[in-house]
Amino acid sequence: MSVEIRNLSHIYSKGSPFEFQALNNINVTIEDGSFIGIIGHTGSGKSTLIQHLNGLLTPTSGTVLVDGEDIFNKKKSEMIQLRHRIGLVFQYPEHQLFEETVQKDVAFGPKNQGLSEEDVNNRVRQSIKMVGLNYDEVKDKSPFELSGGQMRRIAIAGVLAMEPSVLILDEPTAGLDPRGREEILAQIKSLHTQKKMTVILVSHSMEDIGRLVEKILVMNAGEVVFYDSPNRVFTEIETLESIGLAVPEVTYLMKRLKTKYPEIREDIFTVEAAKDEILKVIRG
Amino acid sequence: MTMEQKVKMIEVRDVQFVYPGNNENESVNALSGVNFHIDKGEFVGIIGHNGSGKSTLSKLLNAIIFPTKGDVIVNGLNTKDHEHLWDIRQTAGMVFQNPDNQLVATIVEDDVAFGPENLGVPSLEIRERVDRALATVEMQAYAHQKPHQLSGGQKQRVAIAGILAMEPECIIFDEPTAMLDPSGRREVMETIKKLNRDKNMTVIHITHYMSEIINADRIIVLDQGKIVMEGSPESIFKNVRALKKIGLDVPQMTELAYELRNAGMDIRDNILSIDEMVDALCR
Numbered sequence: 001m002s003v004e005i006r007n008l009s010h011i012y013s014k015g016s017p018f019e020f021q022a023l024n025n026i027n028v029t030i031e032d033g034s035f036i037g038i039i040g041h042t043g044s045g046k047s048t049l050i051q052h053l054n055g056l057l058t059p060t061s062g063t064v065l066v067d068g069e070d071i072f073n074k075k076k077s078e079m080i081q082l083r084h085r086i087g088l089v090f091q092y093p094e095h096q097l098f099e100e101t102v103q104k105d106v107a108f109g110p111k112n113q114g115l116s117e118e119d120v121n122n123r124v125r126q127s128i129k130m131v132g133l134n135y136d137e138v139k140d141k142s143p144f145e146l147s148g149g150q151m152r153r154i155a156i157a158g159v160l161a162m163e164p165s166v167l168i169l170d171e172p173t174a175g176l177d178p179r180g181r182e183e184i185l186a187q188i189k190s191l192h193t194q195k196k197m198t199v200i201l202v203s204h205s206m207e208d209i210g211r212l213v214e215k216i217l218v219m220n221a222g223e224v225v226f227y228d229s230p231n232r233v234f235t236e237i238e239t240l241e242s243i244g245l246a247v248p249e250v251t252y253l254m255k256r257l258k259t260k261y262p263e264i265r266e267d268i269f270t271v272e273a274a275k276d277e278i279l280k281v282i283r284g
Numbered sequence: 285m286t287m288e289q290k291v292k293m294i295e296v297r298d299v300q301f302v303y304p305g306n307n308e309n310e311s312v313n314a315l316s317g318v319n320f321h322i323d324k325g326e327f328v329g330i331i332g333h334n335g336s337g338k339s340t341l342s343k344l345l346n347a348i349i350f351p352t353k354g355d356v357i358v359n360g361l362n363t364k365d366h367e368h369l370w371d372i373r374q375t376a377g378m379v380f381q382n383p384d385n386q387l388v389a390t391i392v393e394d395d396v397a398f399g400p401e402n403l404g405v406p407s408l409e410i411r412e413r414v415d416r417a418l419a420t421v422e423m424q425a426y427a428h429q430k431p432h433q434l435s436g437g438q439k440q441r442v443a444i445a446g447i448l449a450m451e452p453e454c455i456i457f458d459e460p461t462a463m464l465d466p467s468g469r470r471e472v473m474e475t476i477k478k479l480n481r482d483k484n485m486t487v488i489h490i491t492h493y494m495s496e497i498i499n500a501d502r503i504i505v506l507d508q509g510k511i512v513m514e515g516s517p518e519s520i521f522k523n524v525r526a527l528k529k530i531g532l533d534v535p536q537m538t539e540l541a542y543e544l545r546n547a548g549m550d551i552r553d554n555i556l557s558i559d560e561m562v563d564a565l566c567r
Contacts, residue, residue: 041465042436148334175381175462177333177492179531204465207536244467249495249536253558260566271536275543282565283549 001085001165001198003030003053007062010048010222014060022048024222025062030166030200035192037209037230038202040219041244046202047091049219050168053200054086055079066166084113087164091171093155097143102128102154105143109162120161127160130195132187149180153187160191167191168200173208185212210234210248210269218245231267250274257282292357293454293486294322294345294376299354301340301509314340315509318354324453327480327487329497329517332506333531338490341506342456345488347372359453374403377447381459383439387431392423392442395431399450410449417448420483421475437468441475448479454486455479461493469493494521495535498556505532518554537561 010023023045030036040046051057052064055071063072071082090096099105106124115123128135131153138146143154156172169188173181185208192199203209209216209230216233218226220243226233233240234247237255248269254277257264264281268274299318305311315337322328332338343349344356347363359375361368380386389395396414405413418424421441431439440460447455457476461469473496479485489497497503503520505513507530513520521527521534524542528534534542541555541564551564 041467175459175492177531178494178533179333181492204469206466244465246466249558250540253537253540253561256558256562257565271540271543274540275547278540278544278565279547279549 001067002032002065003086003166003198004065004068005029005049005052005062006065008049008052008059008064009061010052010057011060012048022222023052023059026224028217028224028227030198033192033196033198034215035189035199035213036201036215036217037213038200038217038219039204039206039209039245044219044243045222046219047170048222050088050170050200050202053166053168054083054088056088084109084162085164086166087159087162087168089156089159089167089169089172091174093159093172094143094148094151097151097155097158100142101140102143102146103139105154106158106161109158113162123161123163124157127157128154130160130187130191131157132183133157149176149183152176152180152184156184156187164197166198166200168202170202171204172201173203173205181208188212206234206246207248207269210251218243230269234269235267291324292321293324293326293359294488295355295357296320296341296344297355297357299344299351299356301337301344301349302352303340313509315344318509318511320504320511320514322454322486322488324486325480325484326501327477327489327499329500329503330488330490330506331492331494331497331503331532336506336530337509338506339458340509342378342458342488342490345456346376346378370403374450375452376454376456377450377452378456378458379440379443379447379460381462383436383443383463386443386446387439390430391427392429392431392434393418393427395442396445396449399446403450413449413451414445417445418442420448420479421445435468436464437471440464440468440472444472444475444479452485454488456488456490458490459492460489461491461496469496492533494533494538498535505530517556521556522553 005026005028008023008026012020012022038046052059058072063070097105103124106127107120110120110123125135133153143151172184188199189212191197216230218233234251237247240247250271251269254264254266254268258266261281265277268277296318299315301315303312303314330338344351347369350363356363358372361372363372387395388398393414396417397410400410400413418427421444423441423445461472476487480487498517500517503517504511521538524534535556537555537557541551541553544551545553555561555564
């Protein structure tokens with residue numbers, strides 16, 4: 001499923017003294033099956049932007065096309081159908097768990113889609129498996145008995161159970177420990193590679209963005225600063241720092257090493273790639 | 285500081301903590317056999333996966349909860365002596381993860397004044413304390429702003445100023461950067477380091493970001509309610525495999541050094557920072 005953002009602007013509280021332009025003429029195309037990262041400091045417009053993609057917010061001007069269709073030019077029933085296809089996982093999604101059991105919580109979405117009980121159960125089973133939990137072990141538990149990382153995964157399963165074609169995640173690893181982060185990111189990556197899902201990941205971790213995504217959308221003050229491959233974006237260290245961002249630690253290292261080893265590559269964002277390049281250039 | 289001058293800020297003696305359940309099977313042993321002390325002026329990092337007992341420990345140090353067994357002594361006062369409760373909480377201030385949950389007033393300087401007001405500090409002195417605290421976290425320019433207009437990093441600095449205005453001897457930071465963007469994280473870490481370095485504040489920093497504690501005096505590693513490692517950052521982080529096994533991580537530069545060593549390169553195993561890595565590779 002492709003998503004095209006066309007001349008999109010959003011002004012909060014327009015006409016009041018609190019008027020605030022959160023997005024200013026955004027034009028971005030997200031191709032079907034791609035993995036996009038969105039970075040930008042707090043208040044740069046990231047969350048406002050993603051809430052337009054499934055119609056939670058209505059643009060002040062401009063629009064969003066999903067598979068070529070204008071989502072804001074639709075009847076209410078069609079809009080609801082569309083929301084099922086674009087799954088949005090909010091920050092701290094576990095705060096939205098509310099049912100008595102894990103089974104019921106994950107079933108809430110597909111049930112509202114009007115599916116038969118059998119279909120709902122199949123989807124619940126599958127989506128719990130997709131987030132790496134054992135269905136039989138967790139289905140009858142209260143979501144609130146689970147660990148933080150498990151609760152987060154159940155909340156993501158609740159969105160997956162709607163079988164979205166596009167999955168948008170707003171800082172899915174915030175507050176998790178290193179293993180919890182690693183597990184969630186591995187699952188997201190496999191949804192992209194195996195289920196061919198289009199994934200949009202909002203993150204403050206340049207390291208995670210650097211090793212996962214194909215393209216990075218950099219936002220500042222409601223505008224797009226860059227929309228390009230990690231190679232291109234992470235070599236713009238000065239611009240990124242001037243808007244409160246950074247590059248992965250290994251990228252800083254490579255830049256420093258270049259003064260002594262002019263032939264060393266700077267477009268390196270992962271420990272793995274840094275290791276290979278250092279072995280090649282420095283050990284010879 | 286020489287050995288003789290070291291003064292204990294916090295002592296944890298053989299502490300066990302059990303969260304009670306409806307019956308014995310449901311009670312959870314969150315900490316057991318925990319022993320350590322923290323000297324005045326020290327910067328100690330505490331790491332451990334979610335559920336390892338870190339937050340339970342921080343609540344014990346701040347006398348929010350009390351040990352099931354053993355003793356917690358803060359600046360010479362046992363948290364079990366309830367008459368000292370307020371002294372202890374004033375001595376060991378706490379800063380939490382979510383900045384929005386910690387600010388109560390509608391104006392920044394009122395928020396900072398909230399603590400000393402409740403301590404019954406005379407109003408002229410409150411004024412001085414608030415100004416001093418805001419200056420320390422470099423937020424004087426925002427004294428008359430509304431907290432909700434600030435960035436995440438600025439809100440956390442105001443929360444820190446609120447604790448400073450109570451003049452604690454020690455501050456416990458419980459994942460203060462977990463919700464911040466890169467610049468917010470940098471601002472808050474610089475503030476914490478400055479408090480320790482310039483004001484000799486005792487700092488206990490609980491975090492999931494290993495790079496934040498590479499300059500700590502000491503790191504304590506918790507797993508399943510027990511201390512499993514304790515020592516300098518160099519001595520802790522070189523145990524890459526052991527840390528990963530208990531769900532933790534190491535700083536990126538340490539991981540790179542580990543990978544390079546595994547590939548046969550002659551490089552030391554206790555590298556923590558970019559500077560150290562550059563030195564090692566550009567000899």
